[in-house]
Amino acid sequence: MHTTKYIGIDIGGTKIHMGVVQNGAIVQEKRFETAATAPQEQILAELAYNLEELIDDEVAGIGIGTPGLVDEQQGIVYNVQNIPSWQQVPLKQYLSSRFRQPVYLANDANAFAVGEKMYGQGxxxxxxxxxxxxxxxxxxxxxxxxxxxxxxxxxxxxxxxxxxxxxxxxxxxxxxxxxxxxxxxxxxxxxxxxxxxxxxxxxxxxxxxxxxxxxxxxxxxxxxxxxxxxxxxxxxxxxxxxxxxxxxxxxxxxxxxxxxxxxSTIENAAVLGAAALCHLKQDLLSPSQSVPSL
CATH class of the missing domain: 3.30.420.40 (ATPase, nucleotide binding domain)
Incomplete structure (x- = not known):
């Protein structure tokens, strides 16, 4: 069980749900409407504003599940259909430079699958x-x-x-x-x-x-x-x-x-899965683990 705190964010076309995850449970969370028709900069600013309330010194990473195509290495999101201004968004760079935290991105369905594998029937x-x-x-x-x-x-x-x-x-x-x-x-x-x-x-x-x-x-x-x-x-x-x-x-x-x-029988699988991306990716980068797995 991972005792470290991570933040998981599920970005949707109508709402954004973010939570602090520790030991496989959401211990603090926020939900707010997505300003889907707003300019890219405004949506990013609102995301950061709400994230500030959850970030503290114990948080070790931010994981994000988002619709659209995702370049996981570069942290760029492309072509989000329900958020027209999000055609090429350097989301990782924006949040990592703002909060000095490692940021990991995945497609929202991938985050859901990781959540089910880590914490659910999977x-x-x-x-x-x-x-x-x-x-x-x-x-x-x-x-x-x-x-x-x-x-x-x-x-x-x-x-x-x-x-x-x-x-x-x-x-x-x-x-x-x-x-x-x-x-x-x-x-x-x-x-x-x-x-x-x-x-x-x-x-x-x-x-x-x-x-x-x-x-x-x-x-x-x-x-x-x-x-x-x-x-x-x-x-x-x-x-x-x-x-x-x-x-x-x-x-x-x-x-x-x-x-x-x-x-699914677990609530908030997408947020849990987004947070799980943090320790999943960090495990993959760890030289002590030769065969990475969820």
């Missing part, structure tokens, strides 16, 4: 996917107990894969409900909880599409487990049937039989 698995299904679709990949990010943290972007007339994201995120039914996933979820037949069928149909997306993941990376995060994962009990219906069509039966699919 601990027993060497190969797993942290699949975030909310306003979009993102995936973090853990191979051989280590995070695999690929070039600019772009590995695992299954949401961009062409599917039917659009992409996987259009059918496997919250977009499915608004685009295909004209109602939000939250509305259908509330109706499903009341036993509404139409809602139950809509969520079953969503599950079939998600099952088809998972088949793509099984063909390409064959994980032992897929752990679900994001707002849509809360509906798991209602789309599970459709998902399993799709997976019954997968040709490698023994792979499906061994696969664990479950919604």
């Amino acid at each position: 601990q027993p698995f060497a190969h797993l996917i942290g699949l975030v299904i909310g306003t979009g679709v993102g995936a973090g990949l853990i191979f051989n107990n280590d995070l695999y990010a690929g070039v600019l943290s772009s590995a695992g972007e299954f949401g961009c894969v062409p599917y039917l007339d659009k992409t996987v994201e259009d059918y496997c995120s919250g977009k499915f409900f608004s685009q295909q039914t004209g109602r939000s996933g939250a509305e259908w979820y509330a109706l499903a909880q009341q036993g509404n037949p139409a809602a139950l069928e809509v969520l079953t149909e969503y599950g079939r599409h998600l099952g088809n997306a998972i088949k793509i993941m099984l063909f390409t990376v064959a994980p032992q487990a897929i752990l679900l995060g994001g707002s849509v994962s809360k509906c798991f009990a209602y789309f599970r049937g459709g998902l399993e219906e799709s997976l019954r069509e997968f040709p490698f039966k023994h792979v499906v039989e061994r696969l664990v699919i479950a919604p």
Whole structure:
């Protein structure tokens, strides 16, 4: 267990959540709205302003999960769709020079996957996917107990894969409900909880599409487990049937039989995972550890 304090930051298009993490728990936190349409400099200034309240002499690093493409070595974030001014942001340089702390960046889905591997149901698995299904679709990949990010943290972007007339994201995120039914996933979820037949069928149909997306993941990376995060994962009990219906069509039966699919059971996995990036990266840089792992 790591007793050192780290700060984990989860940057989203609507809110930013940051917390001081010690011994796998958030001991202090802040949440505030993202000024998504503001200039880059203003968003950075607001991030630093709020971070100042959490920084003290015991903090040993800052880990950040952010949407967009991420150059982890240089600490640059590119092309954040929900924050238009963030096209090329030297986030690591800005925060490390401001706070004199080591700063580590990862794609937000990667941070979620690390959080699940370190603190959640992912601990027993060497190969797993942290699949975030909310306003979009993102995936973090853990191979051989280590995070695999690929070039600019772009590995695992299954949401961009062409599917039917659009992409996987259009059918496997919250977009499915608004685009295909004209109602939000939250509305259908509330109706499903009341036993509404139409809602139950809509969520079953969503599950079939998600099952088809998972088949793509099984063909390409064959994980032992897929752990679900994001707002849509809360509906798991209602789309599970459709998902399993799709997976019954997968040709490698023994792979499906061994696969664990479950919604996340830990709160704030993205913040915990962002903080875990600090000791993960520091362990990788340590000459005393010849085989780095999460």
